[in-house]
Amino acid sequence: MKTFNYHSAKDVKEASKLASSNSAFLAGGMTTIPSMKLGLASYKDIIDIKRIKKLSGIKVSGKTVTIGATTKHSEVANSKDVKKAIPSLAALAEGIGDPQVRNRGTIGGSIANNDPAADYPSACIALNATIHTNNRSIDAEKFFRGMFETCLKSTEVIEAIEFSIPEKSSYQKLPNPASRYAIIGVYVAKHKTGINVGVTGAKSCVYNDKDLAGALTKNFSSSAIDSVKISSSGMNSDIHASSDYRANMVKAFAKKAVDAC
Amino acid sequence: MKKIALEVNGKKVTKEISDHTTLSGLLRDILNLTGTHIGCDTSQCGACVVHVDGKSIKSCTALAADLDGSKVTTIEGLASNGKLHPMQEAFKKMHGLQCGFCTPGMVMSAVDLLKNKKNPSDQEIRDWLEGNICRCTGYHNIVAAVKEAASKM
Ligand SMILES: Cc1cc2nc3c(=O)[nH]c(=O)nc-3n(C[C@H](O)[C@H](O)[C@H](O)COP(=O)(O)OP(=O)(O)OC[C@H]3O[C@@H](n4cnc5c(N)ncnc54)[C@H](O)[C@@H]3O)c2cc1C
Ligand code: FES
Ligand code: FES
Numbered sequence: 001m002k003t004f005n006y007h008s009a010k011d012v013k014e015a016s017k018l019a020s021s022n023s024a025f026l027a028g029g030m031t032t033i034p035s036m037k038l039g040l041a042s043y044k045d046i047i048d049i050k051r052i053k054k055l056s057g058i059k060v061s062g063k064t065v066t067i068g069a070t071t072k073h074s075e076v077a078n079s080k081d082v083k084k085a086i087p088s089l090a091a092l093a094e095g096i097g098d099p100q101v102r103n104r105g106t107i108g109g110s111i112a113n114n115d116p117a118a119d120y121p122s123a124c125i126a127l128n129a130t131i132h133t134n135n136r137s138i139d140a141e142k143f144f145r146g147m148f149e150t151c152l153k154s155t156e157v158i159e160a161i162e163f164s165i166p167e168k169s170s171y172q173k174l175p176n177p178a179s180r181y182a183i184i185g186v187y188v189a190k191h192k193t194g195i196n197v198g199v200t201g202a203k204s205c206v207y208n209d210k211d212l213a214g215a216l217t218k219n220f221s222s223s224a225i226d227s228v229k230i231s232s233s234g235m236n237s238d239i240h241a242s243s244d245y246r247a248n249m250v251k252a253f254a255k256k257a258v259d260a261c
Numbered sequence: 262m263k264k265i266a267l268e269v270n271g272k273k274v275t276k277e278i279s280d281h282t283t284l285s286g287l288l289r290d291i292l293n294l295t296g297t298h299i300g301c302d303t304s305q306c307g308a309c310v311v312h313v314d315g316k317s318i319k320s321c322t323a324l325a326a327d328l329d330g331s332k333v334t335t336i337e338g339l340a341s342n343g344k345l346h347p348m349q350e351a352f353k354k355m356h357g358l359q360c361g362f363c364t365p366g367m368v369m370s371a372v373d374l375l376k377n378k379k380n381p382s383d384q385e386i387r388d389w390l391e392g393n394i395c396r397c398t399g400y401h402n403i404v405a406a407v408k409e410a411a412s413k414m
């Protein structure tokens with residue numbers, strides 16, 4: 001691993017001030033450290049944000065669950081409050097990687113990284129999340145831009161992610177058997193205001209499947225999905241699954257999610 | 262360079278380290294605690310699992326600089342007064358290892374499991390050991406060893 005300057009920021013202001021186009025924030029480090037070791041990334045400055053107390057923790061209000069950016073996957077998975085308000089979100093966190101990844105990896109790191117196969121981005125889409133940073137609040141639909149790409153500026157720090165509590169929801173994934181990343185993951189959520197179907201793993205970036213959501217709006221049952229045609233065009237094809245297989249799995253896992261709602 | 266102070270297996274340690282030194286590097290190369298193994302070095306295999314402040318983590322993917330003030334327990338810290346930890350005894354008794362390369366990580370991960378779940382089922386053990394890869398045993402006797410330890414602890 002190439003060397004860098006390690007800083008531990010005491011607050012968000014300091015973290016943002018230290019940041020540049022040649023730096024990364026260090027949350028769980030579960031992506032940043034292996035990427036540096038593999039030579040996929042190198043930085044002049046690594047800015048640790050784990051000691052900033054206000055970035056961690058879970059708050060439930062009447063309509064929303066707000067999770068601090070450096071809250072670990074294991075904390076979300078084990079939170080009584082999250083289990084009660086949005087059980088599917090706690091279950092999603094429990095299904096990430098392995099216990100040691102969950103003991104370090106954070107929700108903010110996961111969405112900032114926007115891996116096309118990551119789980120949390122689908123939750124952000126399905127649960128109408130608002131991403132709060134140190135200088136603005138961003139709707140999830142605008143936040144995720146493309147493969148490993150978000151609308152964050154290099155000095156911008158995610159502070160918290162605010163999820164709307166749905167009437168019903170379920171996340172179902174076909175995990176890669178080695179890493180547990182999603183080959184396909186489908187998050188179905190029914191809100192008073194409408195239905196979202198967040199799909200991860202299928203394309204270069206998470207998306208809301210409007211066709212599935214439309215069919216479920218007319219009739220919220222898995223049989224409503226039977227007649228929806230899912231095109232494999234634009235879907236990922238790799239050693240784990242072809243694009244046709246992924247298209248089929250989106251449908252199968254959407255049905256599974258509706259049945260589990 | 263950064264100066265850090267932490268506790269490793271109950272002993273206070275103060276060291277000057279490079280900013281990019283990992284916890285596994287600190288343990289193995291600076292403190293000579295070579296029981297913590299490095300397999301993949303990129304957080305996939307679990308050979309390097311240790312406990313930090315009571316929780317199991319992959320030490321290849323933690324910076325030593327960020328652990329200033331932490332309490333670290335490695336495989337060398339499990340035995341007490343020359344007596345193996347029940348988990349180590351159980352791995353020995355149930356043949357939970359062959360070459361032994363994955364074993365320190367397996368044992369540290371399994372000890373963390375039993376802290377949270379006293380009597381895990383086979384499935385719960387397998388799920389928990391998701392991040393620990395063994396190239397020899399086929400896992401069967403590892404699961405048996407964890408069950409044996411659970412019955413003794
Ligand atoms: C073996 C393994 C298996 C995994 N399996 C899964 C899986 O099944 N599903 C899944 O979804 N993920 C999985 N992951 C990913 C993991 O869960 C983490 O979420 C992910 O690595 C990033 O989170 P982190 O906290 O470690 O971020 P870091 O590595 O610390 O940071 C990643 C990036 O995010 C930026 N960043 C971090 N925090 C902030 C912030 N608050 N504001 C702005 N930018 C920020 C950093 O600058 C950096 O560019 C796996 C990882 C490993 C190593
Ligand atoms: S050496 Fe750390 S996980 Fe493989
Ligand atoms: S005993 Fe050889 S790798 Fe597990």
